[in-house]
Amino acid sequence: MDSSPSASPAAAAAAAPAAGAAAATDRYTFRPGLRWQPEVEEYFASAYGRDHFARISEALAHPSCYSCIRVNTLKSTTDTVMQKLLKLVNQNELSCGFNGLKIGEQNGGEQAHEGSYLVHKCPYSGLENVLFVRGSGPHALHYDGQPGHSMKEIIISRKCAESVLRGAQVYVPGVLACSAHVEKGDTVAVSVAIEQPVKDSGWAVGITRGIVLQGLQSDAHYEERKGLYIGQGIAAMSRAGIFRVLHGVAVEMTERVYKLPSFNDVLEGEIFLQNLPSIVAARVLDPQPGEQILDMCAAPGGKTTAIAILMRDKGEIVALDRSHNKVMGILKLADEMGLSCIRAYKLDALKSVRKAYEERNLGVADNCSEAIVTLAENSGPIRSIIAARVTNAAEDSSTAIVEQTDAKRYVSKADLRKNLRRMRNGTGRSNCSGGRVEDSKGFFPSSFDRVLLDAPCSALGLRPRLFAGEETLESLRKNATYQRRLFDQAVKLVRPGGLIVYSTCTINPGENESLVRYALDTYKFLSLGSQHPKVGGPGIIGSCKLPNKAYTEQWLTEDEAQLVQRFDPSSSLDTMGFFIAKFNVGQKED
Numbered sequence: 001m002d003s004s005p006s007a008s009p010a011a012a013a014a015a016a017p018a019a020g021a022a023a024a025t026d027r028y029t030f031r032p033g034l035r036w037q038p039e040v041e042e043y044f045a046s047a048y049g050r051d052h053f054a055r056i057s058e059a060l061a062h063p064s065c066y067s068c069i070r071v072n073t074l075k076s077t078t079d080t081v082m083q084k085l086l087k088l089v090n091q092n093e094l095s096c097g098f099n100g101l102k103i104g105e106q107n108g109g110e111q112a113h114e115g116s117y118l119v120h121k122c123p124y125s126g127l128e129n130v131l132f133v134r135g136s137g138p139h140a141l142h143y144d145g146q147p148g149h150s151m152k153e154i155i156i157s158r159k160c161a162e163s164v165l166r167g168a169q170v171y172v173p174g175v176l177a178c179s180a181h182v183e184k185g186d187t188v189a190v191s192v193a194i195e196q197p198v199k200d201s202g203w204a205v206g207i208t209r210g211i212v213l214q215g216l217q218s219d220a221h222y223e224e225r226k227g228l229y230i231g232q233g234i235a236a237m238s239r240a241g242i243f244r245v246l247h248g249v250a251v252e253m254t255e256r257v258y259k260l261p262s263f264n265d266v267l268e269g270e271i272f273l274q275n276l277p278s279i280v281a282a283r284v285l286d287p288q289p290g291e292q293i294l295d296m297c298a299a300p301g302g303k304t305t306a307i308a309i310l311m312r313d314k315g316e317i318v319a320l321d322r323s324h325n326k327v328m329g330i331l332k333l334a335d336e337m338g339l340s341c342i343r344a345y346k347l348d349a350l351k352s353v354r355k356a357y358e359e360r361n362l363g364v365a366d367n368c369s370e371a372i373v374t375l376a377e378n379s380g381p382i383r384s385i386i387a388a389r390v391t392n393a394a395e396d397s398s399t400a401i402v403e404q405t406d407a408k409r410y411v412s413k414a415d416l417r418k419n420l421r422r423m424r425n426g427t428g429r430s431n432c433s434g435g436r437v438e439d440s441k442g443f444f445p446s447s448f449d450r451v452l453l454d455a456p457c458s459a460l461g462l463r464p465r466l467f468a469g470e471e472t473l474e475s476l477r478k479n480a481t482y483q484r485r486l487f488d489q490a491v492k493l494v495r496p497g498g499l500i501v502y503s504t505c506t507i508n509p510g511e512n513e514s515l516v517r518y519a520l521d522t523y524k525f526l527s528l529g530s531q532h533p534k535v536g537g538p539g540i541i542g543s544c545k546l547p548n549k550a551y552t553e554q555w556l557t558e559d560e561a562q563l564v565q566r567f568d569p570s571s572s573l574d575t576m577g578f579f580i581a582k583f584n585v586g587q588k589e590d
């Protein structure tokens with residue numbers, strides 16, 4: 001198979017101009033076509049069927065047309081938040097470009113049920129704390145070109161455009177090129193530069209930052225930007241300013257192909273903006289108050305906080321991430337939402353299982369550098385009590401052993417000193433003294449009632465996505481291998497009789513169904529559990545011989561496929577691509 005990049009049939013279909021459309025009007029439109037590596041496209045076409053994959057591909061290139069809000073039911077009620085949001089919509093405070101309209105009016109005649117306003121409740125049972133806020137689009141825009149004059153333009157990067165399509169402004173670092181003589185206050189058309197195939201060497205954007213656009217066909221990427229105009233805005237600074245400063249808003253968008261509500265600084269702590277499948281994943285875990293939960297790859301903490309609220313902030317959620325700053329983010333979010341049952345640690349989840357022999361050594365005062373700390377109950381004040389008890393013990397001897405009731409946590413001497421400092425100085429707003437987060441040395445096997453592995457993945461379900469050519473079969477395969485290694489750790493850490501939920505935000509069966517196949521074939525004590533709520537569709541059955549590869553990827557049987565949830569971006573749910581599998585854990589083999 002030819003592995004050089006090219007525009008995909010899906011891209012070509014999506015990008016083809018409507019018959020008879022005039023070239024000029026066709027230029028200033030938004031008709032993106034997602035490009036894939038041909039071998040990746042072939043693989044997905046064999047998994048989904050060519051037509052279905054073309055629809056998925058097209059859906060991925062557009063944002064979904066509503067925002068999904070999870071209510072923090074420990075701080076407010078769904079009805080109260082709904083009233084507050086309706087008020088904000090009516091006051092036009094969510095900058096979605098419409099106020100007080102009913103859905104039917106906004107969508108040009110779509111049937112509206114009585115009372116179904118732009119903010120409405122999620123209709124699925126088990127998701128009563130979820131609200132949908134509708135946006136609109138795609139809109140045909142009229143760009144303000146003066147007759148006989150070319151429009152002033154700005155070209156932005158793909159990543160920047162993906163954010164702008166979700167409702168952001170254009171920030172300085174995202175600007176690649178700009179017309180000459182753009183002054184603050186000028187109206188500019190905003191288009192996006194997307195990677196193009198380069199003969200024999202992959203993909204390149206091919207625009208040097210700062211070049212001047214003339215509005216001529218000789219401009220960089222003039223032809224390629226046809227159909228990639230995402231709106232119009234007012235320059236917040238001059239051309240010179242845009243390329244001189246390092247940050248700030250470059251363009252305030254005034255017209256957008258998609259109008260989506262913005263929730264910046266809106267009802268902070270009371271609501272959390274989250275994709276529907278992520279909310280479902282936390283719900284499927286079904287965490288119970290008082291339990292010990294592990295969230296293995298937790299940042300930025302969306303699912304962690306959803307789990308904490310489902311547990312009514314009672315119990316303990318250990319939230320791990322390998323990035324220090326991201327762990328800080330989890331703590332900040334937990335603090336904002338008023339949640340105290342979350343313990344976030346910096347830890348590589350691949351190293352999250354402690355060896356059993358370490359346990360035997362613990363408690364031998366002279367040899368041991370660690371203390372066993374137990375959470376009798378799990379709440380903020382208890383944490384301080386534990387810190388105090390550890391501190392007293394630590395001051396008495398080189399090792400502290402604190403009584404345990406049900407669960408064990410291990411704290412090094414350095415952590416003891418840190419706790420002591422924290423006792424004296426207070427924890428600070430983000431619960432992490434001096435901007436440092438705690439490291440963890442890991443956990444003993446079978447420590448947790450439930451484990452969520454929301455795995456790092458190829459993220460090929462995120463929307464909008466304007467380019468997918470960076471993924472190769474090899475990179476997809478590497479993700480799958482990494483996920484299996486993380487899953488192996490999850491299996492060790494969950495207790496017999498417990499539960500593991502595995503999820504990804506990718507459409508790639510190699511990271512979804514294949515992982516489930518691996519799990520069921522490797523660990524005979526695992527079985528797929530039925531899921532509630534069930535919002536997504538079934539998994540993919542069968543297998544696929546990978547092009548030019550010596551192996552066959554195994555997916556699911558028909559029965560198994562019914563037990564997983566797959567969220568299809570091209571379905572009427574209009575959400576991201578996502579996958580959820582729930583495993584019941586039986587008696588483990590020794």
Ligand SMILES: C[S@@+](CC[C@H](N)C(=O)[O-])C[C@H]1O[C@@H](n2cnc3c(N)ncnc32)[C@H](O)[C@@H]1O
Nearest residue numbers: 297298299300301302303321322348349454456
């Ligand atoms: C899909 S995101 C998790 C999203 C999160 N569960 C949420 O809902 O907000 C994956 C996260 O895994 C983290 N990660 C990747 N490899 C890891 C590892 N070996 N150990 C711990 N975290 C890891 C990344 O830093 C990233 O934040």
